[in-house]
Amino acid sequence: MSEKHLDEVDHSYIRYANVWEDPKLLLEGLDICHEHKVLSIASAGDNALALLVTNPKIVVAIDLNKPQLYLTELKKVAIQNLDQDAFVKFAGFQDDSRRWRTFMKFRDDLSAEARTYWNGKKEEIEKGIIYNGKFEKYLKTFATKLLPLIHSRKKVQELFEEKSAADQRKFYDQKWNTWRWRLLFRVFFSKLVMGWLGRDPAFLEQVDVDVSTTIFEKAENHLSSIYAQKNPILYYCLNGNFGSYLPFYAREENYENVRGNLDKLEIEYGYAQDAAVKYGQFDRFNLSNIFEYMDEEVFTSTAESLVNIANPGSRFAYWNLMVERQMSEVVEGLSREDDRANWKDRDEGFFYKQFVLETT
Structure with a gap:
């Protein structure tokens, strides 16, 4: 598969400290049960964590940007070690002057790579990790x-x-x-x-x-x-802040459910379609808006590769921002589901052109 669409992309920093896609639409569309294996683009980890409320068999969060994976891992390990009140303070949703001290208590639970990365990010941790993405600073x-x-x-x-x-x-x-x-x-x-x-x-x-x-x-x-x-x-x-709002995974009514399923979250580096080498076929796919960056040739090739690692009855969910891409238009055996429950109007990622749900 051609990878030219990523040749000029800088993967050395955190681009997104939060996920800017609506997890409620994702959960409704994917309709995950405990037998499902889920493949999710990691990004900042929020929606991969949100998917854990469904008690799936496994969620594999994958990305080509290692700092995004370090961020996802940091959120995972922080949730493992902190109650909901302590986590929202550590992450930056509420004021806290002890974030670095909190980090020191659980940093040894991080992988060696992630620990080395965050050891050098004291200022970012003290400010609150949810504010340190390039996109967050832009907004x-x-x-x-x-x-x-x-x-x-x-x-x-x-x-x-x-x-x-x-x-x-x-x-x-x-x-x-x-x-x-x-x-x-x-x-x-x-x-x-x-x-x-x-x-x-x-x-x-x-x-x-x-x-x-x-x-x-x-x-x-x-x-x-x-x-x-x-x-x-x-x-x-x-x-420029979230006020009293919390993302889905960090809300009081969801936090313990997410926390109880963290052992089902695996974090991997690489292309989404390569995850099957280690984990086998998948049943549900959260593809974020990855097709936005691809020309037609790469999009078609990627869509075909993803369908090849999908079990019968699989569901694919993703967003289009400004570039319309629909897998079912280039791959046989897929059909697009109609928008329902006012998805288009309700979508909290209001700047997206459309939310796409397709099934095999």
Whole structure:
């Protein structure tokens, strides 16, 4: 398989400290049971951890970026050693001045590679590991440097206040959607600025749409809907922190369930389709938005390889951001499931073009 789509990608740093894809859609779509073997793109580990609530046979979190794997492992080991209150403080969701001291208590449980990596990241740990990705810093710059030039903190909080669908739309149209908002949004979320500050430019090579216009349209649809009012991803985008929101895996009602299944989470380096060499065939696939970065040839080859390691009745879930890719259009034996339960409107990753679920 051609790997040219990754030749210019820098894998030496943490790109994402959190996962910006909706775990609830993932869980609903994949419908995992205890007999299923799950293959998941690791990224920051959040959704691989979230999948553990289903008590699967195994979840293999795989990635080509080793620092992302070190982050996933750090979250896993921290959860093993800390109760829910201590974990949210250590990770950075709540204030804590003892994060490095906490890390010292469990760092020997990390693999040698991960331990060496984090031993040299004292400042990052003390700040809170959820804020140290390139993408998080990009979004925080928007929230703390640019947005105050457009809207007051009071107005930002008003966006999240509970109100009717009609009143949410009215608030967006009359108070939020100003010319300054439209101008600065389109500049900051342009292809040039996003490639420079947010994502690796190589990840945007396949994009042939106007990036800022596409994202603005998605943001407009979401911010003017009631689904914006309790969206933790949107909250971070507009505040530079998560406030009282926690990701699915770290919430009190899910934490002990995740913690109890951590022995089922395996962390691996490599291409997703190569995982079968060690683990055999899989039943469920969380593919994040990996197809976004591939040209047609590489996409087709990768899709074929993934279907080849899937058991009958398997499910594949993934997102398209700005590049439309659908496995069932290039591989026989796959069919796409219809959107259901208002997935398109509910998706907390509001900037994504579509959530795709396909079955064998």
